Amino acid sequence: MAYSDKVIDHYKNPRNVGSFSKSEQGVGTGIVGAPECGDVMKLQIKVNEKTEVIEEARFKTFGCGSAIASSSLITEWVKGKSIEEALAIKNTEIVSELSLPPVKIHCSVLAEDAIKAAIADYKKKTDQAGNETHGHHRDQ
Amino acid sequence: MATIETNKHTDHLCWSCYQPTGGKPFCPDCATILPVPPQSNYFSILGLDAKRMSLEPERLEEAFYALSRQVHPDHYQSRSPKERQIAEERAAVVNVAYRTLRDPIARTEYLLELETSSPQEHRDQPPAELLSQLIEIEEIVEAYRGSAGAERGALKDFLKEVHRSLEARREATETELHEAFELWDRLVAEEGSEEAKASLLKRLRELLHHRSYLTTTIRDLSAALAGEPRPGS
Ligand code: FES
Numbered sequence: 488m489a490y491s492d493k494v495i496d497h498y499k500n501p502r503n504v505g506s507f508s509k510s511e512q513g514v515g516t517g518i519v520g521a522p523e524c525g526d527v528m529k530l531q532i533k534v535n536e537k538t539e540v541i542e543e544a545r546f547k548t549f550g551c552g553s554a555i556a557s558s559s560l561i562t563e564w565v566k567g568k569s570i571e572e573a574l575a576i577k578n579t580e581i582v583s584e585l586s587l588p589p590v591k592i593h594c595s596v597l598a599e600d601a602i603k604a605a606i607a608d609y610k611k612k613t614d615q616a617g618n619e620t621h622g623h624h625r626d627q
Numbered sequence: 628m629a630t631i632e633t634n635k636h637t638d639h640l641c642w643s644c645y646q647p648t649g650g651k652p653f654c655p656d657c658a659t660i661l662p663v664p665p666q667s668n669y670f671s672i673l674g675l676d677a678k679r680m681s682l683e684p685e686r687l688e689e690a691f692y693a694l695s696r697q698v699h700p701d702h703y704q705s706r707s708p709k710e711r712q713i714a715e716e717r718a719a720v721v722n723v724a725y726r727t728l729r730d731p732i733a734r735t736e737y738l739l740e741l742e743t744s745s746p747q748e749h750r751d752q753p754p755a756e757l758l759s760q761l762i763e764i765e766e767i768v769e770a771y772r773g774s775a776g777a778e779r780g781a782l783k784d785f786l787k788e789v790h791r792s793l794e795a796r797r798e799a800t801e802t803e804l805h806e807a808f809e810l811w812d813r814l815v816a817e818e819g820s821e822e823a824k825a826s827l828l829k830r831l832r833e834l835l836h837h838r839s840y841l842t843t844t845i846r847d848l849s850a851a852l853a854g855e856p857r858p859g860s
Pocket residue numbers: 521524525526550551552553554591593594597860
């Protein structure tokens with residue numbers, strides 16, 4: 488299949504590949520998969536807990552070129568956005584930015600799901616930390 | 628509605644002698660070959676019980692060969708163009724039906740297609756532990772691809788072990804799938820509740836998804852151990 492130039496660019500020079508430690512303060516981790524093809528993706532955000540702005544994002548995608556490009560692109564997009572703004576990103580925006588063909592739409596869905604999962608994880612972590620008034624740290 | 632009723636009615640009449648067909652491939656009255664009825668599915672086309680999931684491969688194969696012989700183009704050379712065309716269509720449908728039902732995975736996908744709404748509505752994520760484990764494994768695979776010397780040897784031994792255990796898990800998933808088939812057949816036979824069916828269908832879908840994730844990781848692992856890059860999806 489012919490990939491668009493933007494996909495190839497992100498695929499060959501993926502931005503923000505890597506990981507944060509899951510237990511680090513302000514880090515939210517989203518792990519998702521696409522059952523159609525069995526590909527998996529891990530996407531992490533580092534949030535400034537005061538401003539709720541995403542300062543950094545990292546990903547590791549074990550999947551096709553479109554999934555790698557989608558996750559690379561979305562990590563660039565979310566940087567500097569509030570978590571609310573990041574939640575509003577739709578996979579269709581990725582599809583049009585990367586000119587993904589219909590058979591590759593599920594790859595962009597994976598990136599949207601991953602960001603949502605990372606934010607959900609971040610919220611869960613901060614809620615938990617807020618509830619633990621005695622300062623114990625519960626390891627996940 | 629009246630129109631639907633009439634359509635249904637004519638579908639069940641032989642196009643040649645106008646006698647009722649009873650949904651058979653050949654008219655019981657005049658033995659003319661009949662088109663595949665629109666409301667049929669792969670199970671009915673192969674003459675199987677409705678949506679039966681535990682299928683013996685030998686029996687399925689027999690049914691397929693018997694039906695294929697009946698509609699073989701050789702028997703229709705001297706027939707009318709319409710009969711030839713119907714025979715061809717039947718042969719094609721019988722082929723697809725057999726190929727789909729023969730494979731337990733494709734069969735499950737087909738059942739889910741018949742029984743549930745579009746896959747878009749089933750984007751629930753699998754248990755987080757499974758995906759986390761697979762990501763961890765993929766990370767080690769990645770490290771292995773970039774490794775050298777003694778470290779490479781150690782990683783290789785480790786990954787071979789992982790490969791075996793993933794294969795075992797995939798087999799377990801397939802065993803569970805076959806157990807679920809039997810449960811399904813029992814539910815259908817005993818006219819079980821819709822809730823019971825829905826939850827079993829959900830389980831079937833989960834098993835397919837698990838298997839898909841395991842298969843993709845196993846494939847990548849095999850490629851890495853053979854010194855090859857990640858197979859493209
Ligand atoms: S084909 Fe699997 S994510 Fe693209």
